[in-house]
Amino acid sequence: MPIPFRDIDFRVELPDIPSAMPAAVTEGQCSHERVEAMRTLAAVLDIDDAIEVTLPFGHALAGQAGQVEFFAASGAVRARNIPLLSRFDDERRDWPDVEKVETDEGISYQLGRRTGDRLLGEARELLGRAGLADDGVADVDVVLGRWAMLDEKGRERESGPGRATVRMSYAVEGTPLIGAGAKTNLHYDPVDGRPTLARMFHVHRKVVDVREVRTGGTEEAFSAFLADPFLEEKSGRGGRIVVTAVRAGLLALPADTPQRVAYPALAVEGTVESLKDDRKGGYEVRFGRYVPAASPEALRRAGVAVPTPNDEDAGRSRSR
């Protein structure tokens, strides 16, 4: 029995979900479309002894200095600098230009504008040279990882910035692609004062057609969420479903998964509160869920019928 919409405790402003959204018909890039990208990345990483290796999910150019991988299901490309991944003794990274930022979670770190812009420029130049500078970029930013050292009592003794990541996200006709399968990450470590590529990952399938799919608006778009078996079960046992974040977009599946249609979906985060443990009292669990924002019937009517995520989890055939 689906949870009534009014029983959800929304502690976030709900997005205004239009009554119709696009659905993107997609195609992964073929191997030959990625040859130049793989060669370019292999050269950047100095993989001069590269051999071609068949992998369970595609193939790779591989050597002692690193690997460049191709994901056959989606056309994604991944590369890494193997020596750099073990070069440091711990998480510390000596960036020349770092600012401390006070956030709700405590102190965070970000690159100064000059270094951030430089990194962004290097990332764009590399993507352009590799033929991976795709259209449809929706957002670009540069973020720093964070590390902290704790004593035996758990007190934070020291903290600092980690690896820097240039992140790009994508959209189709202004609607964001959400999920794991539409992004570009370039991860850098500072070596002798210079940002050096440690890893990169690029997945962005070609959009070959766009259809319109009826969602029915905000409340109707939550139908699949309200019928989620885990949330139904917890709600039935007295759990309170609290939603803390909602994002609407087109779901791009992970790079290891063939995908014909990126359909309207919601990314919902929240907490189930007031759960009871017979011996210990109350506890809570958090959740993150992708759910379709359009019914199977609406997708069929738009000519883009796809399995539901749970069907896909149960029966999807992968490329590996």
Add this chain to the structure above:
Amino acid sequence: MARTVGSWWIKDGIDGRRIEAQGFASLLGGLSQFDWTQDHGDSGVVEKDFVTTANWTERSDQVDAIMMSSHGSPNSFSVSDGSVSTSDAVDFGKNDLEVFATHACALLEHTSSNSVGRWIPAFQKLHYMCGFHNSSYSGGGQDSRGWWFAFYGAWAYYTIFGLWDMPLREAWAEANEVVEGSGVQWAYLRATSDSAPTYNERLRGSEPADPTSGRRFLTARGSC
């Protein structure tokens, strides 16, 4: 002697959660360096697998590495008969366990008001707890997470001429980069010492030295 691995999973309506945990153990179990010796699902995932219980040897501590798929929060992760929390007597590694990896949301959240140090009492001889700083996702194709962790952690190294030689912390980051959106933050908490440094520890067939005295703890997180 081969190292041992295990899978613990609670489906909660999504079979991908089983696939996620078993994918890790089954891929490694196919290598001569590892044996898959523990597999427990749904009602078979019980509190006493993780919490020290009289006259009982926790099954989680009969393996070297675990992949677990259940729900969580900063202070607890769920099991079929309730939850395992930071106030429980969790002693990972008192027998064998070195790596505890979990999908559980926000288990390793680290903020100024709630330090991830709350999990330090669970480190007996445990080396790594791998998880997330914020919420991880289900329902959008995340079921291969464990397979990727095993692939980058050990399988590719042993199968392809030793070329994929990466630390397990990098394998955890790369696995999650495949299956999560970039708003999700992978995280880990590790114990280390001068005599048993763990920063560049690999997931390999030989037992690494345990950090037991003069320990320090480090947590890190990054964008998926």
